[in-house]
Amino acid sequence: MSHFIPSDEDKDDLLLSCRYGDTEDIQSFVQKYGASSLNDFRDDNGNTVLHMVCANGHTDALDYLLSVVSSSLLSVQNDAGSTALHWAALNSHLTIVQRLVQHPGGPGKDLIDIKNAAGRTPLGEAEIIGWEEGAKWLVEVMNLDSEGSKGEEDQVVGPSQDIEVEIQDAEGQVAKMTIGPQAVSEPVGKS
Secondary structure: OOOOOOOHHHHHHHHHHHHHOOHHHHHHHHHHHOOHHHHHOOOOOOOOHHHHHHHOOOHHHHHHHHHHOOHHHHHOOOOOOOOHHHHHHHOOOHHHHHHHHHOOOOOHHHHHHOOOOOOOOHHHHHHHHOOHHHHHHHHHHOOOOOHHHOOOOOOOOOOOOOEEEEEEOOOOOEEEEEEOOOOOOOOOEEO
């Protein structure tokens, strides 16, 4: 199938459709111009189509885009170094955060470790805005292999046990969080 080349106005319209979650317009664009062009589009700040739908919590548009774009787009950083996951976390969109991290063929939980220009991960962004539900979920799925635990014997945790974790953010603040069936839904405290 032969596709036309989109004009700058077409590209701007697509980015607006992503921003506003207009899945039908996004699908129409792909039918006319092809899906591969979506991987290269950026706004003036380096934001991709994924940045737009994720920042605004558009689950249907995200599901469609994830079915047609390259999974490498998940880890693309904008001019401020933020990924679509940073934006989803900053705007407290748990379903979007989960879909990005769990997308088959994508970077997975490694997305959680990407730092933006401010030195913050998506988890750090969630903590700064006080989004406890998202921070808790990110902690539960993130890579917890720290240098201090290498070489130590793995411990098996039973289904009724709580686990306490400490996370240090970019500013050096340490947050303690309990994860498990008896866990409190908010961090235990900051030191």
